[in-house]
Amino acid sequence: MSGVHLPFSGKVALVTGAAGNIGLATAKRLATMGADLALLDLDQAKLEQARAGLDGHDVRITIHTCDVTDSAQVKQCVDTVVSELGQIDFLFNNAGYQGAFAPVQDYPDADFARVLQINVCGAFHVLKHVGGHMVTRGFGRIVNTASMAGVQGPPNMAAYGASKFAMVGLTEVAAKDLAPYNIRVNAISPAFMGPGFMWDRQVELQAKAGSQYFSTNPEEVARQMIGSIPMRRYGNIDEIPGVVAFLLSDDSSYMTGVNLPISGGI
Numbered sequence: 001m002s003g004v005h006l007p008f009s010g011k012v013a014l015v016t017g018a019a020g021n022i023g024l025a026t027a028k029r030l031a032t033m034g035a036d037l038a039l040l041d042l043d044q045a046k047l048e049q050a051r052a053g054l055d056g057h058d059v060r061i062t063i064h065t066c067d068v069t070d071s072a073q074v075k076q077c078v079d080t081v082v083s084e085l086g087q088i089d090f091l092f093n094n095a096g097y098q099g100a101f102a103p104v105q106d107y108p109d110a111d112f113a114r115v116l117q118i119n120v121c122g123a124f125h126v127l128k129h130v131g132g133h134m135v136t137r138g139f140g141r142i143v144n145t146a147s148m149a150g151v152q153g154p155p156n157m158a159a160y161g162a163s164k165f166a167m168v169g170l171t172e173v174a175a176k177d178l179a180p181y182n183i184r185v186n187a188i189s190p191a192f193m194g195p196g197f198m199w200d201r202q203v204e205l206q207a208k209a210g211s212q213y214f215s216t217n218p219e220e221v222a223r224q225m226i227g228s229i230p231m232r233r234y235g236n237i238d239e240i241p242g243v244v245a246f247l248l249s250d251d252s253s254y255m256t257g258v259n260l261p262i263s264g265g266i
């Protein structure tokens with residue numbers, strides 16, 4: 001493949017939550033399109049596995065253990081990526097945590113704070129430090145992972161819903177702040193995606209939450225969730241990376257501040 005010009009040849013993409021389902025699937029797509037990759041996640045062993053899963057792609061790949069809740073760590077990581085790969089053109093700001101499932105009156109304080117720390121403060125730290133670098137270059141394309149939980153508040157998910165509404169707001173603000181510097185900022189909002197860790201976890205925990213909205217039987221919860229989707233199936237993780245690639249590419253050159261649902265029609 002060496003010497004072949006691919007759509008993202010010469011571009012460097014930073015992917016956060018890169019060892020998770022959506023992050024890794026998207027990293028694979030960006031590598032297939034020729035982008036060099038900086039993979040960021042919490043866990044070194046999972047990152048090494050993710051890098052091994054990208055073997056065979058003729059692109060540069062670096063891995064970075066970093067907790068996005070720590071602004072100083074994120075700044076250091078961004079500096080390291082720039083010194084190792086030269087620049088950051090694309091950001092997939094995707095690390096996230098779902099939190100506990102409980103009605104708002106019982107929602108655990110510690111978990112509420114943790115979800116907001118990761119999904120809002122963490123996403124902000126990445127946006128701030130990568131955005132600062134992109135401003136100096138006068139170029140950048142950013143995709144934030146929000147959720148349909150940030151469009152319609154889901155039951156039993158006070159922290160997650162609040163955090164993803166915040167992510168949509170952050171996308172709109174950053175799109176305006178960064179537009180003068182040739183930096184576009186958009187969001188994606190997946191709904192029920194599976195199979196995978198988040199699907200299994202939410203089916204099980206919605207059943208345990210025992211609310212009027214879902215059965216207490218996880219199999220029935222899965223049927224109820226699928227029944228609420230006009231397309232009557234959950235989305236596959238592999239239906240996400242193409243949308244991210246579109247938002248990073250020049251095919252979306254007049255789009256910024258947009259939140260695209262990936263939701264089967266919800």
Ligand code: NAD
Pocket residue numbers: 016017018019020021022023040041042043066067068069094095096097098118122145146147148189190191192193194196197198199
């Ligand atoms: P996942 O759990 O497989 O991946 C999330 C990754 O984020 C993990 O690898 C985790 O280690 C990393 N992460 C968590 N906290 C971190 C921190 N403090 N610093 C650095 N990395 C951290 O989940 P996923 O399904 O791949 O989710 C990716 C994103 O998509 C999340 O933002 C999630 O909220 C969002 N989302 C997922 C779904 C779904 O159904 N899977 C639906 C809507 C939105």
